[in-house]
Amino acid sequence: MAAAYLYLNAIIYLVFAAWCTLAPARTATAIGYASLTRSGQTEYLTIYGGLQLGLTFLFAWFAWTQQMRTGLILAMALYLPIVLYRSAALMRWWPVETATLALAVTEWLMLAAAIWLWWQGRPA
Numbered sequence: 001m002a003a004a005y006l007y008l009n010a011i012i013y014l015v016f017a018a019w020c021t022l023a024p025a026r027t028a029t030a031i032g033y034a035s036l037t038r039s040g041q042t043e044y045l046t047i048y049g050g051l052q053l054g055l056t057f058l059f060a061w062f063a064w065t066q067q068m069r070t071g072l073i074l075a076m077a078l079y080l081p082i083v084l085y086r087s088a089a090l091m092r093w094w095p096v097e098t099a100t101l102a103l104a105v106t107e108w109l110m111l112a113a114a115i116w117l118w119w120q121g122r123p124a
Helices: 002-024 024-030 036-066 068-091 098-121
Strands: none
Touching: 002 024, 002 036, 002 068, 002 098, 024 036, 036 068, 068 098
């Protein structure tokens, strides 16, 4: 079950990396960026394309090499601060675009799943 979760993370990040790389203006608009300068476009492509592709590799690697606990630690270390920051931002700047809300729900679910899988795999 943990391997499936880690592969799911890899697939999600691969799809987002590809989407942000191939259609940066469309994805930026979908998540609320009104416009990006050339520097902003560079930063957007680097973080939303490059970093997500790196996360794809890590999640797939941990699943493929059967390092489930390390992969789950990565997921919790990644999603916990994202969920905290996203939740605070949503409370401050509500209402938000539908795409932003969909990302938030996905992040909350992925964090909950990581915690549940971690808990299920802990030694008795």
